[in-house]
Amino acid sequence: QVTLKESGPVVVKPTETLTLTCTVSGFSLNSPRMGVTWIRQPPGKALEWLAHIFPNDEKYYSTSLKSRLALSTDTSESQVVLTMTNMDPVDTATYYCARMSAVMFFRFDYWGQGALVTVSP
Amino acid sequence: QSALTQPPSVSGSPGQSVTISCTGSTNDVGNYNRVSWYQQSPGTAPKLMIYDVTYRPSGVSHRFSGSKSGNTASLTISGLQAEDEADYYCGLYTTSSIWVFGGGTKLTVL
Numbered sequence: 001q002v003t004l005k006e007s008g009p010v011v012v013k014p015t016e017t018l019t020l021t022c023t024v025s026g027f028s029l030n031s032p033r034m035g036v037t038w039i040r041q042p043p044g045k046a047l048e049w050l051a052h053i054f055p056n057d058e059k060y061y062s063t064s065l066k067s068r069l070a071l072s073t074d075t076s077e078s079q080v081v082l083t084m085t086n087m088d089p090v091d092t093a094t095y096y097c098a099r100m101s102a103v104m105f106f107r108f109d110y111w112g113q114g115a116l117v118t119v120s121p
Numbered sequence: 122q123s124a125l126t127q128p129p130s131v132s133g134s135p136g137q138s139v140t141i142s143c144t145g146s147t148n149d150v151g152n153y154n155r156v157s158w159y160q161q162s163p164g165t166a167p168k169l170m171i172y173d174v175t176y177r178p179s180g181v182s183h184r185f186s187g188s189k190s191g192n193t194a195s196l197t198i199s200g201l202q203a204e205d206e207a208d209y210y211c212g213l214y215t216t217s218s219i220w221v222f223g224g225g226t227k228l229t230v231l
Contacts, residue, residue, distance in 0.1 A: 039222075046222060046223070047161075047167065047210050047212075047225070048222065049212075049220035049221065049222060098167075105172050105173040105176065106214040107157040107212075108159070108169060109169050111167055113166055
């Protein structure tokens, strides 16, 4: 059974750095052609893809947020960590991690429940 | 990054069929089948409904189907049910190995 779960602060202050952790189970972060993706959704707005990482440590970032994002993996803990610097109130959103399967086709086949992060002084 | 355009809202009565469109460009949707569709009910995480334009994951109702014509991918829901009321998003995996989502479509079952 594949599961993903996001964890991190509920509130951060403007200019602070956000660190979110995605803990996965039911698959290995070393699984070929399986990546972990971060996606966010501001309240009442659309999904926005942020970044993803693959087992070979290949990383891709949103063009508009690239300078503020970083991904890392702790394979032993089955965790993927997303850091986002210089947080602003417009970054208030629910942050999801999802498994991206690239086996034959590309899709997000499993999602975490999401973590609401509020940026407020 | 590419932009995917979806209608903000669609509606239909129980039993009817509705189609949600997702329009890109020749460079992405037009030439590749890397489009997937996600259903999001209020307060829940998105759920994969269709991938690679036409493929349906196991467990997803056969009432959901996908297609593509030119630069537009479409999600069709037949035999509309109250439980289908949700937001629907199309997503595209681009040739630059990044993803783009559409703006979402709110489906109302009348």
